[in-house]
Amino acid sequence: MNEPAVQHEHRTGALESRLGRLLNAGTLVSGILIASGLVVYLARHGGERSAFRDFTGQPDGLTHPLRVARAAIAFDPAAMAQLGVLCLILVPVVRVVFSLIMFALRKDAFYSAVTLIVLALLGVGLWGAVA
Amino acid sequence: MTLSLLTPLLFFVSVAAGLLGSLTGLGGGVVIIPVLVLGFGVDLRYAIGASLIAVIATSSGAAAAYVRDGFTNVRIAMILEIATTAGALAGAWIAGYLPLAAISIIFGLVLLQTAYNAARPPVARPFDAEPDALSTRLGLNGDYPATEGPAAYFPRRIPQGFAVMFGAGVLSALVGVGSGVIKVFAMDRLMRLPFKVSTATSNFMIGVTAAASAGVYLHRGQVAPALAGPIALGALAGAMLGAKLLPRVRTRTLRIIFGCLVALAGIQMIVKGATGTL
Known part of the structure; x- marks a missing residue:
């Protein structure tokens, strides 16, 4: 292996360990959001009977990423827990974004395009275009 | 049951599901949906939404162990993810039009196949030493850290693997499981990747695939935070615990045992679907 390649491998190795920490932090943040949202939610609604036997859907504030974020900032406990769930959904998406950065740094046009297609498909799902 | 009783119960059940799923390598979804539907009487639509979140949690919990190990082949993962995410969007779209009974029967069949896979002993297969032309052109050949040093591998049958992965994506979204069994089948048997490479790569792909369909289900109101929240936390804890215990447990x-339970649950889901008692 020649010198630049060694340096390159070293650099991506450092990036990867940073990614590992970033993903763990993301998972931790979503866990904290879910747990704190649930605790407050149960303090207010803990005595109610569960309503999951019949499918009624969820209120509008809990079904779109932007509305979830807006309601969570206003400290709505269900929305905080849902924001945590949303963060969890975004953890694998972040990993794909990171792969795109890696391919772009290597000037790998083919795999950058492949990764962009995957991101576009993920965006379609998250934006609710199929729902 | 009141929510303050249901929530901790869901958490502990999900710890067990995440633990079993990661120890047997079959994922948590095949446990969580039957427990919710058969045990707690939860509507299948809510159960599927919650299970997909648990699938992502399990994949992220295990990813912490995999991300720097050198087993994940990111190029293979990315090419196949075009198939699995497109399949997931198609599956989530189809699910909106299929009767619930049909989804229940399909899920039952998935459970039976999973049970069969669990009970059958794993077979070691020889790896191909000859590079495949398409794999070479796409730069998919790789090596992984074996005990005796880096070992090279040459994936083959990329188009067939791609097609099976599309099916895995459809199924994953339709019934809310990770489809890890199909993903590992495509990579182990069709593409002939070494077991550790296919397991780590599949784990990466499962989270991405489930994220595509989870987005669709979020918009449909099938992701209820009071249900998906405790399940996600439990599955996350169970998967992390499982990753720690795995090297020390005889599986x-x-x-x-797990296979027998999953088969029983599968028969019940088929009966429920066929008799319309969902």
Whole structure:
């Protein structure tokens, strides 16, 4: 292996360990959001009977990423827990974004395009275009 | 049941599901949906939404162990993810039009196939030493850290693997499981990747695939935070615990017991679907 390649491998190795920490932090943040949202939610609604036997859907504030974020900032406990769930959904998406950065740094046009297609498909799902 | 009783119960059940799923390598979804539907009487639509979140949690919990190990082949993962995410969007779209009974029967069949896989002993296969032309052109050949040093591998049958992965994506979204069994089948048997490479790569792909369909289900109101929240936390804890215990546990007996339980649940889901008692 020649010198630049060694340096390159070293650099991506450092990036990867940073990614590992970033993903763990993301998972931790979503866990904290879910747990704190649930605790407050149960303090207010803990005595109610569960309503999951019949499918009624969820209120509008809990079904779109932007509305979830807006309601969570206003400290709505269900929305905080849902924001945590949303963060969890975004953890694998972040990993794909990171792969795109890696391919772009290597000037790998083919795999950058492949990764962009995957991101576009993920965006379609998250934006609710199929729902 | 009141929510303050249901929530901790869901958490502990999900710890067990995440633990079993990661120890047997079959994922948590095949446990969580039957427990919710058969045990707690939860509507299948809510159960599927919650299970997909648990699938992502399990994949992220295990990813912490995999991300720097050198086993994940990111190029293979990315090419196949075009198939699995497109399949997931198609599956989530189809699910909006299929009767619930049909989804229940399909899920039952998935459980039976999973049970069969769990009970059957794993077979070691020889790897191909000859590079495949398409794999070479796409730069998919790789090596992984074996005990005796880096070992090279040459994936083959990329188009067939791609097609099977599309199917895995459809199924994953339709019934809310990770489809890890199909993903590992495509990579182990069709593409002939070494077991550790296919397991780590599949784990990466499962989270991405489930994220595509989870987005669709979020918009449909099938992701309820009071249900998906405790399940996600439990599955996350269970998967992390499982990753720690895995090297020290004999999984053979566990897989057979687990297989029998999953088969029983599968028959019940088929009966429920066929008799319309969902």
